[in-house]
Amino acid sequence: MRYELYYWPTIQGRGEFIRLALEDAGADYVDVIRLPESGGGGRQAMLDFLADASHERPPFAPPVLKAGRLVLAQTPNILMWLGQRHNLAPKSEAGMLWTNQLAMTIADFLIEAHDVHHPLAKAFYYEDQKAEAKRRASDFVPTRIPKFFGYMERVLAANPSGDRFLVGKRLSYADLGLFQIVEGMRYAFPGTMTTIEVQHPKVLALHAMVAARPRIRAYAESGRRIPFNQHGIFRHYPELDG
């Protein structure tokens, strides 16, 4: 079965967490909204898809994964399902829940990484909330960033199966998610991350381990991975970088 991914066509965003899982699994998928407009892609196609009155289980927002008749939204929810099908999470109930718990913590941090540059509303320009973004960064950078990475380092250290993976002794979608957070934070907060990385060697090793996986490397080199840019969730504004 070919999966259909629906996500904004010009940013990594939340969709990238799904793409990384699909890529690492070697799954067959099409990034529908990135197709040319003549092939069903483009922003309007996304809006039409979301508003489609025929959805019995309408998605609130992208990313959406379509797998035959199944229509799934909410990134950790999609990942939980993919994780079971593609061996990217333990099969045990406790292991499945733990992986989901970590993915949700990563998703929460992603909201913070977005809201630091848009603390008042997505609907307002950055320039119109720049002063507020700086005040929010004055808490996010010294407090929230170390709290998040410190927690992930602790999870790796506490793993009874060793500190290479977040969950058990093999790769899960939680590892792919943490990899993506490091990638995004390096783009958005390069100054802060030089210190953070030194202080969190297990997280850093995990990032390197994921980056070296053959399919992830092939994906990064394929040209299919959208570069980070100033429209995405992670944005580089030097004035916010501590």
Next chain:
Amino acid sequence: MRYELYYWPTIQGRGEFIRLALEDAGADYVDVIRLPESGGGGRQAMLDFLADASHERPPFAPPVLKAGRLVLAQTPNILMWLGQRHNLAPKSEAGMLWTNQLAMTIADFLIEAHDVHHPLAKAFYYEDQKAEAKRRASDFVPTRIPKFFGYMERVLAANPSGDRFLVGKRLSYADLGLFQIVEGMRYAFPGTMTTIEVQHPKVLALHAMVAARPRIRAYAESGRRIPFNQHGIFRHYPELDG
């Protein structure tokens, strides 16, 4: 088995979504941190529990549910597990995922309902971000609140089993969650909600249906339900209420 819930002792917050599920299920649980300090409760007990180095799967933040050896965090993750054990969600994979997806959408809205009064940081006083809160409310109130309730109304209308429940033809923890959002929003945005409620009759009917459930009513009348207050996620600041 007696469940142990760990959550801040003086607010409804995220913990209330777990409490409502436990109450509706008639489950045996203890709200550990609300016990007197001599009995293991209090804020310091919560901090000690979170920092406990013996956790193999450390929670990032409360609420945490302990069920024997299982330690679960992240509200929708806890609810997913409770939902399977206490018949508060469908057993089918597609139904379970759909309920989880709705609970995550509710959890995202909860973050917005908090951040509207603390757009810059939880660590700063409201008085120090009051002007910013007003600007955030100028988007949240006319745009985000109707978007959320409009979506939930659409989900009820699209349910092939009828519009009484969000999922299938019986109560799920998603319904309890939407009930709690209406409760919180009535407290925090009473002016806005008078209009919202008229425009979303199916949501309103769902709220009334949940409120009338015998165990939910008994809980509301028991004195165990912490009243909404100005320390919680939902706060009433008239200047933000459109």
